[in-house]
Amino acid sequence: MNTQTLILAILNFENASGYEIKKQSSEGAFSYFVDISYGSIYPTLAKLEADGLVIGRSETQNGRPDKKVFSITAKGRAEFIKTLMSPPAIDKFKSEFLLVAMCADLTSPEIITKAIDKRIGEMEELLKVIGGLRSDCDHPATQWITSYGLHVKGADLEFLKNNRDSLIAMAGQAVKLDEAAE
Amino acid sequence: MNTQTLILAILNFENASGYEIKKQSSEGAFSYFVDISYGSIYPTLAKLEADGLVIGRSETQNGRPDKKVFSITAKGRAEFIKTLMSPPAIDKFKSEFLLVAMCADLTSPEIITKAIDKRIGEMEELLKVIGGLRSDCDHPATQWITSYGLHVKGADLEFLKNNRDSLIAMAGQAVKLDEAAE
């Protein structure tokens, strides 16, 4: 899903500045399955405005820099809903942790312990975030996707906790085999 | 994790041509958490060879085009293991399905039914792939990550099947509310 559609989705949800769109995508309601960089947001917002899919209004604030708040137009909403109609692409998933875990025997127990404990911490944090999104919003579809997230990420954390020690026990085995061969 | 490290990881596992690296990353042992495009593979392989981290040898085949098989060097292996030592970055995850599900009320029951059934099919397919990887390889760390995948994706599929109908029931509600207001 391209940056344009993601921005339209966020603006269909509520009006926002570029900075607020970034927050929504990396900490807010969309953070669990979306992330957009500033390097994509500002140029795309300019293009979207040029095409009449969003309009921006400057707002002066007290105690903060001015901001430009964007809202979706009728044309933008039509375009967005049209995009929703096409079958969603398969999830994109990349995990450095799984690569490191797969190569556990090439490293040390210390490295693997740090990696899995870091992951357990991140997973607990993510569960808190999703739980927060869930209680903040009684919109049925949001309740559905947050229940989904809680279920899947809960199972994820459960596995990590139950199998932490067995992964650590595999660490450094390739090195030990080398030494035994000498 | 950059393309260079991903290629070193695959070549540390077994020798491969550019085409075979692509297969490993999108259908093989690494496909569950990695994906690399040809547009990254061939230029990176050339750079890796220029830097002495891999070496390539041309092989003629019968009944197939020639291929250039790459293998990792001692320098390449040292570089790869060094990279494994740094704490793994958080998973990257993007889901068009969750965006569509969150906007279920803006579309129709037909669209949502297709989207969730497509996802259920993909999830069943992924479980088969991970199960296959698991039975093909008795390497302990591979057993660990495939058990992890089976556990998490199993929980995912379970939720989808148990909550399919409730999501479909939410579809098109925004449109119905519009009509009721007229």
Add this chain to the structure above:
DNA sequence: TTCGATATATGTCGTATCGATATATATCAT
């Protein structure tokens, strides 16, 4: 009181990566 840290806010720029396309060889079923 000024220094550093943090938060808000917009924007750019080099680089990495994707996705589509081109090209070529060979097999196999229609």
Add this chain to the structure above:
DNA sequence: ATGATATATATCGATACGACATATATCGAA
């Protein structure tokens, strides 16, 4: 023999990331 599929390498434009620059304002600490 024609079209589809698989193997194999490579490039190129478009897209997106990640780091940096810049500016305003608050707040606690030196």
